[in-house]
Amino acid sequence: MSMKMRINCLIIIIAFSLIGCNRISPEGQTDNTSDSRIRKQVVKVAEKYIMGQLKDPERKETKNGFIILDDSQKKYIIEPSRIFTGFIDEDSSKDAIITLYVFQDQYQTESEQLIILREGKEFILVSAIESDMHIISVKDRIITADVPEHSRNNPLFSCKSCWEVVKYQFRTGELVRIE
Numbered sequence: 001m002s003m004k005m006r007i008n009c010l011i012i013i014i015a016f017s018l019i020g021c022n023r024i025s026p027e028g029q030t031d032n033t034s035d036s037r038i039r040k041q042v043v044k045v046a047e048k049y050i051m052g053q054l055k056d057p058e059r060k061e062t063k064n065g066f067i068i069l070d071d072s073q074k075k076y077i078i079e080p081s082r083i084f085t086g087f088i089d090e091d092s093s094k095d096a097i098i099t100l101y102v103f104q105d106q107y108q109t110e111s112e113q114l115i116i117l118r119e120g121k122e123f124i125l126v127s128a129i130e131s132d133m134h135i136i137s138v139k140d141r142i143i144t145a146d147v148p149e150h151s152r153n154n155p156l157f158s159c160k161s162c163w164e165v166v167k168y169q170f171r172t173g174e175l176v177r178i179e
Contacts, residue, residue: 034094035085035094038083038085038094038096038123039080039083039085039096041122041123042083042085042096042098042116042123043067043078043080043083043098044123045114045116045123045124045125046078046098046100046114046116046125047059047067047069047078048125049114049125049128050069050076050078050100051069053074053076054069054070054071054074054076055071055072056071056072057069057070057071058070058071065079065080065081066078066079066080067080070103073104073105074102074103074104075102075103076100076101076102076103077100077101077102077103078098078100078101079099079101082098082099082135083096083097083098084096084097084098084135084137084138084143085138086137086138086139086140086141087138087140087141088115088117088138088141088143088170089117089141089170090141091118093117093118093119094118095115095116095117095118095123095138096115096116096123096138097113097114097115097116097135097138097143098113098114098116099111099112099113099114099134099135100112100113100114109152110130110131110132110152111130111131111132111133112128112129112130112131113128113129113131113133113135113175114127114128114129115127115128115129115170115175126173127170127173127174127175129174129175131147132147132148132152132157133145133146133147133148133166134146134147134163136165141169141170142167142168142169142178143167143168143169143170143175144165144166144167144168145165145166145167145168146163146164146165146166147163147164147165147166148162148163149162149163149164150162166179167179
C-alpha cells in the first residue's frame, strides 16, 4: 500500500470516528427527543447569560455545532454536545449543567459551569461557577467531575495525572464536595 493510500485511509477512519462521536451523548447513549429539547432550552439560557457579560456581542455557529459569542475582548464557547442533563436539585424535573469555555483576548481563562434548573416549564440559571473542572456525569443528584489539583498558573496544571475525580451535590446554591 502506498504512503498516499495509507494517509487517505487514516483520514477516512478519523472522519468516521468523529462523526460517530457527535451522535453519542456525553453519557454514552444516543440523545432522545426530551434531552434534545432540554439542550436547546439550556443553550438559550446560557446565551442570555453570556450576552449579559459582553458588550456588543456577536454570535457565530461553527459547522461542528460549537456556538461562539464574543466581543472585542472576551469570547465564550458553548459545546452543546457537552451539556449534561439529569436530576440536580430535589425536585423530579431534569436539570442541566453546561461548561462555558472562556477566552480573554487569545488566552483561555478559567471555565465556567452554569447550573440550570427546571422550574415549572422554564429553565432558570441558578449558579455560575468559575472552575476548570470537566464534568463527567450527572446522576442521582451527584455531579461527577475531573478537577485539576493545581491552579491554572501552576506548571503542573496541564499534567493529566494531576487531576482527580470528585463528586459534588448542589446544595443551597453551591456545589458541595461529597465523599
